Amino acid sequence: EDQVTQSPEALRLQEGESSSLNCSYTVSGLRGLFWYRQDPGKGPEFLFTLYSAGEEKEKERLKATLTKKESFLHITAPKPEDSATYLCAVRWETSGSRLTFGEGTQLTVNP
Amino acid sequence: NAGVTQTPKFQVLKTGQSMTLQCAQDMNHEYMSWYRQDPGMGLRLIHYSVGAGITDQGEVPNGYNVSRSTTEDFPLRLLSAAPSQTSVYFCATRREIYGYTFGSGTRLTVV
Numbered sequence: 001e002d003q004v005t006q007s008p009e010a011l012r013l014q015e016g017e018s019s020s021l022n023c024s025y026t027v028s029g030l031r032g033l034f035w036y037r038q039d040p041g042k043g044p045e046f047l048f049t050l051y052s053a054g055e056e057k058e059k060e061r062l063k064a065t066l067t068k069k070e071s072f073l074h075i076t077a078p079k080p081e082d083s084a085t086y087l088c089a090v091r092w093e094t095s096g097s098r099l100t101f102g103e104g105t106q107l108t109v110n111p
Numbered sequence: 112n113a114g115v116t117q118t119p120k121f122q123v124l125k126t127g128q129s130m131t132l133q134c135a136q137d138m139n140h141e142y143m144s145w146y147r148q149d150p151g152m153g154l155r156l157i158h159y160s161v162g163a164g165i166t167d168q169g170e171v172p173n174g175y176n177v178s179r180s181t182t183e184d185f186p187l188r189l190l191s192a193a194p195s196q197t198s199v200y201f202c203a204t205r206r207e208i209y210g211y212t213f214g215s216g217t218r219l220t221v222v
Contacts, residue, residue: 034210043115043201043213044154087154089211097142097161097205098169103153 003027004090006102013109016077021086021105024070029093033071035064036087038104044087047073078109113137117202117214124192124221132187132217134202140212142205143185147171147198148216154201160185192221 007022025033032051036044048057050066057064061082063074073086085106089099118133136143144159146169156169160179174196176188189196199218203211 032210036210041216043203043215044211046210046212049210089154098144098156098159099211100156101146101154103151 003100004088004102006086006088006105008105009103010106011108013075013078013107015079015109015111018074018076018078020075021073021107022070023073023088023102025090026069027090027092027095027100030090031093031095032091033066034089034091034099035071035073036089038085038087047086075107078107080109080111083107083109115202115204115212115214117200117217119217120215121218122220124189124219126192126194126221128192130189130192132189132200132202132219134185134187134214135183136185136202136204136212137183138204138206138212139182140204140206141182143179144169144203144205144211145175145177145185145187146201146203148201149198157187157200189219194221197221 005024034049035047038044048064053068055066061076065072085104087104089101116135141162145157146154148154155171157175158177160166163179166177197220199216201216202214205211
């Protein structure tokens with residue numbers, strides 16, 4: 001049973017064209033939902049942690065939101081340098097420190 | 112402050128060979144983990160450690176061995192390499208609310 005599902009698998013945007021990435025989860029007792037950015041040939045880089053429904057975090061053109069079943073990563077007026085794979089991961093009440101990751105969304109922003 | 116350092120960056124092994132992937136951190140984090148990343152399957156947890164002398168299995172531990180004799184180091188051993196172990200391997204440490212800090216990865220090919 002998939003616990004974390006990300007959609008779409010790939011997204012191609014024009015520079016300035018805002019959109020959202022989705023991360024849905026089925027775990028019980030969420031203890032944190034994490035967003036990461038991964039550039040080719042590099043390790044994932046931490047972006048945000050969200051803990052409870054209704055919580056929002058922002059960083060430059062990125063805004064992460066959380067509901068009881070999913071999280072969205074909103075990208076406002078993206079630039080080509082925002083091109084990367086975006087990963088979400090969850091930790092829940094019986095997972096200890098372990099994270100379970102989704103498969104990621106590969107974002108391409110064309111100039 | 113190097114964060115999480117993984118060596119080597121690239122490795123080619125023949126089937127049946129053994130090797131050790133090194134991971135070192137200088138942040139004094141207790142929790143360390145190993146993930147493998149494969150296309151279409153996301154990041155999957157191999158082994159993790161909550162402190163020196165304590166290790167446990169993740170979701171894909173078969174064919175791998177770990178030990179944690181110090182806080183700083185968490186090596187991953189491949190006992191008898193198989194083509195199915197061709198992957199990119201990431202070491203990660205955990206710092207509360209800041210999520211995970213990942214190394215830059217080791218790209219392993221088993222022929």
